[in-house]
Amino acid sequence: MSRRALQVRFDPRLHEKVGFFANASGTSMNRLVVDAVESYVQQLAVELDSELTDTLRRVRSYAESEENEERDLEAFVRAEVSLSGSDPAEGTVVSAPKSDTPSEQLGRILAGLG
Numbered sequence: 502m503s504r505r506a507l508q509v510r511f512d513p514r515l516h517e518k519v520g521f522f523a524n525a526s527g528t529s530m531n532r533l534v535v536d537a538v539e540s541y542v543q544q545l546a547v548e549l550d551s552e553l554t555d556t557l558r559r560v561r562s563y564a565e566s567e568e569n570e571e572r573d574l575e576a577f578v579r580a581e582v583s584l585s586g587s588d589p590a591e592g593t594v595v596s597a598p599k600s601d602t603p604s605e606q607l608g609r610i611l612a613g614l615g
Contacts, residue, residue: 509534519533519534
């Protein structure tokens with residue numbers, strides 16, 4: 502696997518600390534930083550996995566509950582009733598379309614009108 506360079510800027514005090522601990526552990530500053538980042542990323546992955554697993558568990562639990570289904574359906578019906586007549590998502594019938602007889606429909610199709 503090829504390695505890629507990444508330039509990182511440290512505060513002078515942090516740079517000094519990294520140098521101190523790299524020297525104390527007998528490794529390079531680069532190796533110390535790479536190991537630290539790998540460790541931190543692994544920790545984040547474990548935490549994220551745990552959070553996602555917990556969220557999935559809660560969603561499944563909620564979805565499987567008939568009590569929630571009934572409550573949600575009831576809330577939906579109440580909302581629909583409370584918005585009757587003023588629901589912006591509802592359309593308005595302007596006029597009922599005139600229904601053509603089959604022969605009229607055929608005549609319009611043959612005339613290229615639709």
